[in-house]
Amino acid sequence: MKTLTTLTIIILFPFCLLGQTIIKGKVTNKNNEALPGVNIFIEGTYEGTSSSVNGEFQFQTELTGSHQLAFQSVGFKKELHTVSLEGNEIVINTSLKEAIDQMKAVTITAGGMEASDVKKAVVLKPIDIVTTPSAIGDIVGAFQTLPGTSNVGNDGRLFVRGGDASETAIFIDGLKVNNAFGTTANNVPSRTRFSPNMFKGSFFSTGGYSAEYGQALSSALVLNSIDMPVRSQADISLMSLGGGVSQTLVGKRNSISANANFFDLGPYQNLINQNFDWERAPHSWDASILGRQQWGNSGMLKAFFQTESSGMEIWQAEPGELGRGDLIKINNNYNVGQLSFKQIKNEEWSFKGGLSYTLNNDQFDLGGLKVEQKTQLFHAKGVAIRDFSDAFSTKIGVETFWNKYDEALLDENQSRGFEDPQANAFVESDYYISNDLILRGGLRAGYSNLINEQWLDPRASLSYKFQHEGQISLAYGKFSQLAESKYRVVNNSIGNTEATHYILNYFIHKNSRTFRAEAFHKDYDNLLTFDGADMNLSSISLNGFGKASGFDVFYRDRKSIKNTDFWITYSFVDSKRKFAHYESEVQPSFAPKHNASLVVKHFVSSLNSQFGGSFSVNDGFAYTNPNFEGEQNQRTKSFQSLSLSWSYLPKPNLIIHFACNNVLGRENQFGFDYANQVNEQGIFASSPVGQAAPRFLFLGVFLTLSTDKNANQLNNL
Template identity: 60%
Template sequence: MKALFTICLFFLVNLTLAQTTIKGIVKDSKGETIPGVNIFLKGTYEGTSSEVDGSYELATDETGKFILVFQAMGFKSQEFEIDLNGSAQTFNPILKETINEMTAVTITAGAMEASDEKKAVVLRPIDIVTVPSAMGDIIGAFQTLPGTANVGNDGRLFVRGGDASETSIFIDGMKVGNAFGTTASNVPTRTRFNPNLFKGSFFSTGGYSAEYGHALSSALALNTIDMPMRNQGDLSIMSVGLGYSQTLVGKKNSLTATANYMDLSPYQAMVTQNFDWERAPYGFDAEVSLRQKWGKSGMVKAYAHTESGGMKIWQKIPGSEGRGQLIDLKNHYTFTSGSFKQIGKNDWSYYGGISYSNNVDEFTLDQIAIRNQNQVVHAKAVALKGFSDKFSLKTGLESYVFSYEEGLKSENLVRDFDDLQVNIFTEADYYVSNKLIFRGGLRAGHSTLANHTWLDPRFSLAYKFENEGQLSLAAGQFSQMPVEELRIAKPEVQNTIANHLILNYFLTKNGRTVRAEAFYKDYKKILTYEGTQYFYRNIQQNGSGYAQGFDVFYRDQKTVKNTDFWVTYSFVDSRRKFAQYTEMVQPGFAPRHNASIVVKHFVSGLKSQLGGSFSINDGYTYTDPNFAGQMNAKTKGFQDLSLSWSYLPKPNLIIHFACSNVLGRDNIFGYQFSPTPNESGKYESLPIRQTAPRFIFLGIFLTLSKDKTANNLNNL
């Protein structure tokens, strides 16, 4: 609940700060307009991209002679010499089709890009956080996209029948350990990071690049902003806390520092809760982001985030009287990263970096004190070479150090492990023509703890039709070590394996996007066990499973004036033998039918954006011990209607109101059962509900800058 909520208002401003304005329309040789063209001044970071109708406008405070460049996938770049002298200038280039590193056909199987650098964009960066039901959380927005499932009592990202641990998150290419806040059982969590830190994302629902590993189902790669526009401060006053962010921008560098404090106690005192809180969730966080331009085409970034918080909650025990068990949780977290990118000579380019994550959880369960610490160090270096206009090669080396410790402090018992993993990957792209591309990749790794070596082949291809639609196919093997809580009980366990097969159709034209995809995943070497954490026993790697289905996505920014909407439907047939289950079952985190609708409408007369989102699924499976079998019951379907209103009374003042589950539906995600039957021989139960019937958010966001019309939307 941080200042990130301000991003939800992106339709409300349009500023010009520069001395010179360059504008025009970009077309191809057939006279068709071209959206998504990269337009920039060579040797600077001044740039923009063309809109759906091919129009563009670039404002800059640079002066003197520069080269204006137009680049787009599948088109030959054009350059114009331009004299920036403060007067408005117009360029209407005509781009010719060619084969180059940014060819017209792209691999879309499993992938959804959100970046101003890609033509095949499904969601732009700012779209990700304008979903009313997301309440400013990145993952909440992704849960409206195809292939994902809304598991309301968890809050993490579940993709195509996979559990949340099967999704890995990267920031500027570097692995993020413990990307979600620690929470109590059946209390939903959120990502730790502010969405206005990012300029774009790569979200893959499967079949992703050999560059990414340690993920069986999905890779979410978030890219931070290169350079903010101006010096400014942003003050946030919210119903759940407050925050302040200060940005300083120089000619070749910038610094952004942010601090936030959150406390739900005042809010929960006014709004009825389904949970019995002894101390409502609270916490603070601080982060610093540094950016330095490196030469003419390089960039170095450094980022540090730290936070601390906690909660106390009573959780009832089925069949028992009283408030139940008191859980006292405290969490301390740090993430730091440094990354670089550099364009070299002779079509070479380089990028990489290093990151460190440290998460410490301290639990008190009644009189039992528990401390867990999880550390991840990730280092990576990648080189890319374009050998011709048809062939390019990417090769990289990376290492991970995983350190995990858990202890029962009250029993003076501690155990830990350290694992060094080394990975090498290579991937080649070959453009057969403008309409056909082939990609082959190979990823190899070795774990010192498990003494295990693996090799994962991957390939994909795409063909573009005359109507601009394209068909993509992706397949490959993906490996991931089990979660730390199980590895520490049996360190010699090896990778779980998932084989992916994906067929995708993608079309974006005239402000409309259609995406349809069929998939199949085959799981091997899933862990099964008895008992619970700290007391796992009989751990074996004899589980297996599958997930198959299809999903469709339609987005329309053209049909209704000032309205943007998208519709998603996913069908997932998933069954697996895992955890304590002795037979193949449908997991409780994998509903078969998932659908969502998101609508955003801008009302210029009211200076407002109105938003609505509706999500639905067919319910969650669970095991009722009063009947025979496993996963033998199912909840009623999940439904959530959320609304938002963003109002801009002044250019630098934003007021945002949002409400989730407006209809107050009693969504149930499963049931907890007593460990033993009562006198009647029945196992008593308690429903697992959402934290409250509704969540209501009100925020006031004020930007302090020399330019009185500025707000932090302009950096997106």
């Protein structure tokens, strides 16, 4: 019987295999390394197996016909192979491609420093801005501690890598804002108009920025407003310079925030000796409202409006002349309104865009000469983003600008102005070759109706991530920018100035530590020039050129010292240009070669206090002394400023903040003003351009009223 059973099995075995298919093979990665644990199965069934430690697999199936054989593993793209099951043996050797994990994938870092709640490497959040001692709550004041910037204390605006302040554009929620700094007198520093409390994050580019943004030769600062506040609350601010109130109401799907502030430096400057001769110290008031409405599961609509009025009166003496000089009076009225949206339609499509309008009106009394300047900017923008796969996405957008500028001599009844409608389009694509390698390419096109000129700016970036999580990036870009309105109104035919950027970047963020090193080179063409002795600027042309090369280093550490956050910055820039009134290619007055800063913040829990310190230094500012031959032939002494701050929370809803700039009282100078003619001794008399006062003191008390007694003004930051 046993022999018969064995014989039966031997006879019937071939017939048992009839209709069964054997599927086998090997699974590897792109480097031809074996992949163990890969799930291999026939789609829609439970039939399959897993690869062994050496990547090999084998299983049998009684299914027949055409089917999809799936290969699936965490971290890799699912792969499908069509197989015909006919009772035969099928051998499939395949190599799986990495899936793109956005949390682990490489990102473009060349030229860009991003701070938001969704990025792995946060540089400056709004709370960093308001607690940086030297900034005194000013957005740009905090960014001046970052690499690539220069602290030009008699101006206050943002100077980046040897570029003039006019070469930096500021955007809010993707829409351009004109006249983002308050109007001021010559050599009196300005501040940004907007409170850092309204922003959740920022993107600050020191060069090579996205094709989405244009009309900036050096830098783009993109500020993104808070989507939805944490809670309803009222805030009261009492400061040594003024005060403010705000109210935020939050519903289930909407919110509204209203703010009003008043500032007057008069009482403060009557107590503290000033280097400026004020007739009426700077004063201002502003009011703003920001509404937000969610729609659907992933849509957001924001409406923002701000109005502001400010003024000052200052005596400015002429070098070598007796008396107080000329009385300069300035009155400014400013309005900005924005409507922006963003919508994620599905896994493939998302949209964003909006409308903005800026109106700035300045009235000057320049020693009896009354001048009015009026600037208007309308910006409309629409952007569509398509994710074709987890490895490839494209952003395409169109936008239009309408610029209008008018100026007038009021007593002489003379005026002039211009209008310039502009059209722009851009496209930019990201291609993740792998988790470790990304390529970005973009193209931006523009057209100015006033000068009937077109331009095309290509941009590209490549970034590779190492196994130790550091990454290296390369970036190239061409950037175009029309001249400032005060020059275009003199000569309407002036076209674009141009800059070409080349950037090499290394970046790593790990264990609450960030290190960033970047080398760069910029070539400038068609820079604006004019004869310095030509008061009417009739000699304006685009005959200038220049270059800027250098490197910068940034290190931030929040872990090595308990309860301490600090960052260190060093920048070297060798900038030379022939532009403005310069007759040769020289180092501009706003571009020191060496710039460094240190910011330290330490929290002492037992005292409910945060102590901060910041120190900034550069090697001085070049200037032209007409008593010697050549241009930019001398340099001021090194700029140095130590600032300290103390933030105290006596109650969870009460913050007391004290800060002092230039604690040591160093007499920093930014250059010299010279007389137009020699004096009796045959020399050009001069007067130094310095700070408003040896030190600046600030004291603020901030109270929050809400149902949550633990809430304060830092919650939304």
